Amino acid sequence: xxxxxxxxxxxxxxxxxxxxxxxxxxxxxxxxxxxxxxxxxxxxxxxxxxxxxxxxxxxxxxxxxxxxxxxxxxxxxxxxxxxxxxxxxxxxxxxxxxxxxxxxxxxxxxxxxxxxxxxxxxxxxxxxxxxxxxxxxxxxxxxxxxxxxxxxxxxxxxxxxxxxxxxxxxxxxxxxxxxxxxxxxxxxxxxxxxxxxxxxxxxxxxxxxxxxxxxxxxxxxxxxxxxxxxxxxxxxxxxxxxxxxxxxxxxxxxxxxxxxxxxxxxxxxxxxxxxxxxxxxxxxxxxxxxxxxxxxxxxxxxxxxxxxxxxxxxxxxxxxxxxxxxx
Amino acid sequence: xxxxxxxxxxxxxxxxxxxxxxxxxxxxxxxxxxxxxxxxxxxxxxxxxxxxxxxxxxxxxxxxxxxxxxxxxxxxxxxxxxxxxxxxxxxxxxxxxxxxxxxxxxxxxxxxxxxxxxxxxxxxxxxxxxxxxxxxxxxxxxxxxxxxxxxxxxxxxxxxxxxxxxxxxxxxxxxxxxxxxxxxxxxxxxxxxxxxxxxxxxxxxxxxxxxxxxxxxxxxxxxxxxxxxxxxxxxxxxxxxxxxxxxxxxxxxxxxxxxxxxxxxxxxxxxxxxxxxxxxxxxxxxxx
Numbered sequence: 001x002x003x004x005x006x007x008x009x010x011x012x013x014x015x016x017x018x019x020x021x022x023x024x025x026x027x028x029x030x031x032x033x034x035x036x037x038x039x040x041x042x043x044x045x046x047x048x049x050x051x052x053x054x055x056x057x058x059x060x061x062x063x064x065x066x067x068x069x070x071x072x073x074x075x076x077x078x079x080x081x082x083x084x085x086x087x088x089x090x091x092x093x094x095x096x097x098x099x100x101x102x103x104x105x106x107x108x109x110x111x112x113x114x115x116x117x118x119x120x121x122x123x124x125x126x127x128x129x130x131x132x133x134x135x136x137x138x139x140x141x142x143x144x145x146x147x148x149x150x151x152x153x154x155x156x157x158x159x160x161x162x163x164x165x166x167x168x169x170x171x172x173x174x175x176x177x178x179x180x181x182x183x184x185x186x187x188x189x190x191x192x193x194x195x196x197x198x199x200x201x202x203x204x205x206x207x208x209x210x211x212x213x214x215x216x217x218x219x220x221x222x223x224x225x226x227x228x229x230x231x232x233x234x235x236x237x238x239x240x241x242x243x244x245x246x247x248x249x250x251x252x253x254x255x256x257x258x259x260x261x262x263x264x265x266x267x268x269x270x271x272x273x274x275x276x277x278x279x280x281x282x283x284x285x286x287x288x289x290x291x292x293x294x295x296x297x298x299x300x301x302x303x304x305x306x307x308x309x310x311x312x313x314x315x316x317x318x319x320x321x322x323x324x325x326x327x
Numbered sequence: 328x329x330x331x332x333x334x335x336x337x338x339x340x341x342x343x344x345x346x347x348x349x350x351x352x353x354x355x356x357x358x359x360x361x362x363x364x365x366x367x368x369x370x371x372x373x374x375x376x377x378x379x380x381x382x383x384x385x386x387x388x389x390x391x392x393x394x395x396x397x398x399x400x401x402x403x404x405x406x407x408x409x410x411x412x413x414x415x416x417x418x419x420x421x422x423x424x425x426x427x428x429x430x431x432x433x434x435x436x437x438x439x440x441x442x443x444x445x446x447x448x449x450x451x452x453x454x455x456x457x458x459x460x461x462x463x464x465x466x467x468x469x470x471x472x473x474x475x476x477x478x479x480x481x482x483x484x485x486x487x488x489x490x491x492x493x494x495x496x497x498x499x500x501x502x503x504x505x506x507x508x509x510x511x512x513x514x515x516x517x518x519x520x521x522x523x524x525x526x527x528x529x530x531x532x533x534x535x536x537x538x539x540x541x542x543x544x545x546x547x548x549x550x551x552x553x554x555x556x557x558x559x560x561x562x563x564x565x566x567x568x569x570x571x572x573x574x575x576x577x578x579x580x581x582x583x584x585x586x587x588x589x590x591x592x593x594x595x596x597x598x599x600x601x602x603x604x605x606x607x608x609x610x611x612x613x614x615x
Contacts, residue, residue: 035467059463059499067491070453074460077395077446078468082460098453098488106438106447 005184013176019151021046023158045085076108088114088130115172118258120296129291135263137169145236147171147207156187192239198228209256215307261285282313344374350409356596358426364573364586366406373410375550385415388443399454400480401435452486462504482514496564497536511573513584544569
């Protein structure tokens with residue numbers, strides 16, 4: 001198995017959006033055709049790193065998310081690789097039809113960065129806690145959907161987006177979260193990675209929940225349960241082979257995401273398994289409700305998005321399906 | 328420069344526009360669905376663009392020195408298809424495939440299906456912003472000698488996206504961008520001034536920082552002159568408010584909003600073609 005080169009010991013914390021900002025700056029240095037557009041949230045999305053370095057390649061569109069993506073489409077038509085950023089609630093929240101028609105159907109390589117996704121946005125409340133972005137983007141033909149685990153992986157994903165010829169969406173979060181990957185951890189669009197091998201239950205996680213999945217696997221190990229953690233930074237196209245192979249071995253699957261399970265990673269894995277390898281499944285994520293104001297950690301607990309909830313889901317599967325495993 | 332003849336006299340251009348109108352009628356009748364009023368009203372503007380104004384090469388649609396034409400109001404695409412066929416992009420025989428299964432001539436235009444179609448459109452209000460991106464891209468590429476033209480409808484000015492783009496073009500002083508607004512005063516459910524009033528339209532564009540030219544959009548010479556003047560205005564983007572007659576050239580369709588989203592049936596098509604063929608007896612007799 002490929003060595004994952006994950007971080008060890010005390011983990012640093014950094015916000016995933018900063019990884020995007022750093023990756024975009026590097027992409028700008030490497031590729032002259034990379035340009036950036038923002039809808040009045042340049043600092044919040046960490047796009048300011050690029051804007052400061054390449055002011056002549058940065059377009060400020062104002063608070064106008066429909067314009068953000070369509071101007072981006074026009075730039076792509078002239079050979080540019082446009083990165084467009086805002087809060088995920090507004091882009092792709094507000095401008096979905098423009099993304100559908102002028103980017104996906106038009107097949108223009110526009111790179112959409114949605115920051116402040118997930119419940120961990122915290123105090124701003126439900127309006128700004130974008131939970132439906134994965135479902136919105138996953139439904140679109142031609143669109144690639146990414147949710148990096150941490151800032152280091154976000155930088156790698158951003159660099160990979162700059163040379164990917166398809167429309168891309170990358171999901172970013174606001175809070176500083178543990179950095180679990182290193183510069184040497186492999187990343188490729190379309191690939192999932194076994195961050196921890198196991199044989200009793202498969203946990204497929206994405207974005208910030210991969211850290212929680214790894215913590216859950218450690219908890220489960222104390223109960224002699226060997227959980228396999230598959231990190232899926234690409235939600236579309238899903239690495240079906242990797243997930244099916246693991247599910248065939250463990251025969252129990254938990255998914256984990258900081259988003260609506262309807263149409264999210266949980267939805268994607270449920271679709272895959274029920275068509276190709278029916279497998280008992282529990283989806284950890286937001287269950288068809290809106291968020292609210294609060295501290296990130298109390299919201300994650302309230303909405304069932306912690307390592308405890310993932311471990312409980314694994315226990316639940318093992319309890320209910322043990323007869324299948326021993327019989 | 329492309330292979331389209333540039334030395335055509337006005338009367339010859341008017342003849343081409345009339346032929347394009349006849350093709351539009353035939354295409355819509357055969358398709359059994361589609362929009363009549365806008366495409367007929369736009370025939371003169373599209374003739375002027377493809378036969379006089381645009382730098383383009385029908386034999387090389389991706390020519391990297393070409394001007395860009397964005398059709399924002401995608402439902403008017405039959406007139407663009409017909410004009411492209413007349414200009415030599417593809418055989419006129421293909422026009423009859425409009426809206427049929429497997430056609431390159433989709434009900435609303437798709438970039439990936441037809442070479443020379445710069446962008447996919449249909450949902451209204453996002454053509455101008457794409458054109459802004461193209462104009463910005465050309466500026467960044469140091470290719471500002473290439474022009475971006477966008478044809479948009481008046482009805483789609485109800486869309487907020489249109490005005491977001493108008494602000495951006497003004498902010499970035501996109502002087503290689505020309506917006507041609509098809510001011511035909513109708514939209515699908517009625518007159519624009521009843522559905523959602525747009526007046527004072529020219530004042531709106533001026534207040535957004537655009538240089539506004541108002542013309543008779545069914546006068547080919549006026550369209551050519553306005554686009555030439557637009558090239559001389561370097562400090563601001565230019566909006567040409569082109570007053571057109573919806574359904575132009577077919578007496579029973581003219582000015583009637585019911586023809587916005589409807590095609591002619593066989594009898595109506597025969598009647599329309601007869602009228603266009605004789606152009607009210609002005610060009611030639613039907614029997615000549």
